Amino acid sequence: MLISKKINNSKPLSRDRQLQILLILPLSFIIMAFIFDDFKNIIEGLYRIIVYPDTLITDYIEIGSLGAALINSALLTLINIYIVWKFRIRINGPTISAIFIISGFSFFGKNIFNVWPIYLGGYIYARYQKTNFKTEALITMFGTALSPLISEIAYGLNLPLYVGIPLGILLGILIGFVLPPLSSHMLRVHDGYSLYNIGFTAGFLGTVIMSLLRSYGFAVQSQKILSSEYDMILKIFLSIFFIILIGIGYYLNNNSFKDYTRIFFFSGRLVTDFTQLCGYGITLINMGLMGLLGILYVIMSKGTINGPIIGALLTVVGFSSFGKHPKNSLPILLGVFLASATKIWNIDSTIVIISGLFGTTLAPIAGEYGILSGIVAGFLHLSVVMNVGIIHGGINLYNNGFSGGIVASILVPIIDAFSKED
Amino acid sequence: MKHEMKRISKILDELITFCFLHGTKKMDLSLEDNEDYFKIHLEIDNIDCNDERVKLLKDLLNYPRQQEMEEYYWELAGECDRDTELTLVGIMTDKAEVEFKGTSLYITLYRYK
Incomplete structure (x- = not known):
């Protein structure tokens, strides 16, 4: 197939316009949430989403409500767009993918409580390597794949909350810290033929962590909670x-x-x-x-x-x-x-x-x-x-x-x- | 930046693989480790100028340097001989000069430290 010498013929798009396009989805989620739900129901739904263990597959529309799930997704998406804006991260294919994957998984597993320890781990890794967080931001955004582990340890293992919550947060920080070098290395295993490389990396990391937990008698069960009414x-x-x-x-x-x-x-x-x-x-x-x-x-x-x-x-x-x-x-x-x-x-x-x-x-x-x-x-x-x-x-x-x-x-x-x- | 020399050799690996897969029979290569930057210069004979990817070479190598993408994907450079990662080379370098003279190709890349 022939392609033209000049590879990009689109109209130029300013950074502000790129950001505005990314904002369409979360803003429309907010509007839709308040059409289908009231404020009180959304807040109560968000609380249920936060305290419920999030192992696969936990549909936030069923656990919280449609409005709460939409607001959860909108908030996480908006905060990540803010990170992109603040650190002047280029809005290209990987960045768009990261924003959309966060929007999507905020309907079943990522919530406004369980993703931040992984970001903190990524930030500490950047400081440890004496680089700007911008360098590690993309990996960290994708890396929230393991955020259900934080909720699971905080609320799902029947540990006292004063033990479970700090332990979950600590483990999340550790995950965020080790993901950047690990994910880069794992690319070579499949040579770039699987696009969700962090999923591959998180699968191995999750396997090791789960084996450790099982060794101490903790059992984490997957579940299937799904909605069907919307x-x-x-x-x-x-x-x-x-x-x-x-x-x-x-x-x-x-x-x-x-x-x-x-x-x-x-x-x-x-x-x-x-x-x-x-x-x-x-x-x-x-x-x-x-x-x-x-x-x-x-x-x-x-x-x-x-x-x-x-x-x-x-x-x-x-x-x-x-x-x-x-x-x-x-x-x-x-x-x-x-x-x-x-x-x-x-x-x-x-x-x-x-x-x-x-x-x-x-x-x-x-x-x-x-x-x-x-x-x-x-x-x-x-x-x-x-x-x-x-x-x-x-x-x-x-x-x-x-x-x-x-x-x-x-x-x-x-x-x-x-x-x-x- | 960690693994700096390995990253440079990955860039070279990618370029060498690309050129030999596109008809090259002879290549001269020089690498300078200067105080502020690395300079990579390649002189390549007999490249297939009709190949679409060769035609795109200048655009692909002139991608803006993107450290956040480099940090994640640099280990992929030079790993595959069926596809090219010239975009990645562009992401890992600050400036690229590409010149065709008949079937000869001259590439100079700069990577600031």
């Missing part, structure tokens, strides 16, 4: 948001979809930053299209939109600025869909649907090695992801990242060994 409202809301993204992208791309298909030239392997390679216009069009594709996948699977599925959709949309596009993601979705039709799990269950959506972490395999390899990767992913959660007891929110890393590490060298010489 399916249609959330489908409409998210569809409108994705169409708005396409609209802004269309405007920035000189009122056209011209050159959108050149995004397919890229395999998506880490590091593929579409904001730099194709411009903000095409990136936003891609994000919106991938969001609509995700909703279509949920509808085709006869699924119900709830907290975890919102999380999966927003993660897909975020990473569509950083590696995912329809050409490399569809084979993965097809692989998971085929797998769910032939294996023992129900095709319409939330856990199978999110495995498909999150499974697009393996999109670079389809992008690099072709459709068939992508289908095989998706097919394998479903079996692996359904079995690895037990190892870390559900404390790693990015369980699909853990599974994706394992599948990529196993599959890529095998495909490579049987592929033709250059």
Whole structure:
């Protein structure tokens, strides 16, 4: 495929405008929260979200309320956008992905209590290395994958609160401190073929921590608490948001979809930053299209939109600025869909649907090695992801990242060994 | 910054792999460790100028330096011979001069300390 010499033809977008685009989602969450809930209910719901153990899968819409879950997500997203603004972090593919992944997982696992110790750990690591926190900020933002561990130790192990809360916070700081060197190193295991690298790292780290806890007789059980009552409202809301993204992208791309298909030239392997390679216009069009594709996948699977599925959709949309596009993601979705039709799990269950959506972490395999390899990767992913959660007891929110890393590490060298010489 | 020399060798690894995968038969390389910056200079013969990635070389290497991305992703540079991480090289360097003369290519990269 030919791509133009000048790789970025979008209208220039000032930093303020970039920030404003990021603000659309959290601000609309706040408006929606107060349409569907009153202030008192939201505060009570937020309290329940904070004190409830958050191991996979805990839907905050069910634990708190729709309004409380929306406000929780909006607050965390706004604070992270503030961090991006304050430290003058460049708003590119990884940053957009980090913001969207935080927005999404704030519906099932990340809350306004349990993420901060990990940030503090990242900050202490930066001070220890005598660098600016800006250098470690991205890893720390992604690194909140293990925040359920903090809630679990604080509230879930039946420890007295004056022991559980400080212990949880201390462990969170420790996680934030060790994640930066660990996550960078783990990239080499899968060579950048799984996009949720922190999920892979957090999976191993969570496994070690959980093994330690089990050695002392503490048992952490995964759970399944899901809502189902806001399916249609959330489908409409998210569809409108994705169409708005396409609209802004269309405007920035000189009122056209011209050159959108050149995004397919890229395999998506880490590091593929579409904001730099194709411009903000095409990136936003891609994000919106991938969001609509995700909703279509949920509808085709006869699924119900709830907290975890919102999380999966927003993660897909975020990473569509950083590696995912329809050409490399569809084979993965097809692989998971085929797998769910032939294996023992129900095709319409939330856990199978999110495995498909999150499974697009393996999109670079389809992008690099072709459709068939992508289908095989998706097919394998479903079996692996359904079995690895037990190892870390559900404390790693990015369980699909853990599974994706394992599948990529196993599959890529095998495909490579049987592929033709250059 | 930690692992500074390893990061420099990763940049070289990526560039060498890229050039040999795109037709190069001969390459001269020099590396200077100056007080304030590293300077990497490569003279490459017989590069395939029709390849899309070669055409994009200048844009990819001129990515703005981004320490937050470098800190996370630098270990990926030079790790794969099917795909390129020239974007990453751009992220890890402050300035890139790229010049084509026929099928010869001259690249000079600066990385400030």
